[in-house]
Amino acid sequence: MPVLEDGDMQTFGSELPAMFDGMKLAAVAAVLYVIVRCLNLNSPTASPRIISRNTLLSRYLFKSCPMLSKEYIPPLLWGKSGHLQTALYGKMGRVNTPTPCGLRKFLPMKDGATATFDLFEALGEHSTGDDVTMVICPGIGNHSEKNYIRTFVDYSQRQGYRCAVLNHLGALPDVELTSPRMFTYGKEG
Structure with missing residues (x-):
């Protein structure tokens, strides 16, 4: 059976701090790897792949909106990660949310439902100089x-x-639901 002498213990003791430094370095490297992976910092950017029929409307849209086919290059840290965007907006968005002023319109439907939409006027001039209306359909x-x-x-x-x-039927807290239907994108009946 081998016997440890005093000289052997000193040799082992001097290796411990170096071993812990290596473990710290490995832990830092692992954390950096996870951050890079979670934030998608190494994901390549590319032009979107658009699948559509070659129709008059699609040609008009691509001609009118050339940015639809351009490569999107997001801001480096938060632009590539939807998780980080959600977390940031969850904190910052509640503090500094604008309150646009608009006009609520009520549209009675044949089945008794009352559809509503809010109309907000432009606050600046459109880059083309045209009078442009954007229709926004929020999530369900x-x-x-x-x-x-x-x-x-x-x-x-x-x-x-x-x-x-x-405004989806039944979603607004201060607008009464006038039919048993709670969802619509405009289809009556």
Whole structure:
């Protein structure tokens, strides 16, 4: 059986700080790797792949909106990660959410439902000089009073767009539901 002498213990003791430094370095490298992966910092940018029929409308849209086929290069840190955008907006968006002023319109439907949309006038001139209306259909069960819609409407108004925002049936807390139907994108019946 081997016997350890005093000289052997000193040798082992001097290796411990170097081993812990290596573990710290490995931990830092692992954390950096996770950050790079979670923020998608190494994801390549590319032009979108658009699949459509070659129609008069699609040609008009691509001609009118050349940015649809351009490569999107997001801001470095938060632009590539939807998770980080959601977390940041969850904190910052609640503090500084604009409150655009608009006019609510009520549209009675044949089945007794009352569809509503809010109309917001442009606050600036559109880059083309035209009078342009943007129709915004929020996600299911959402409406023009949600923070993300208010922020988008405010930005769009400042870019010269008039905005019409569909309010889903039953989504607005202060508008009575007049039919058993709670969702519509405009189809009657």
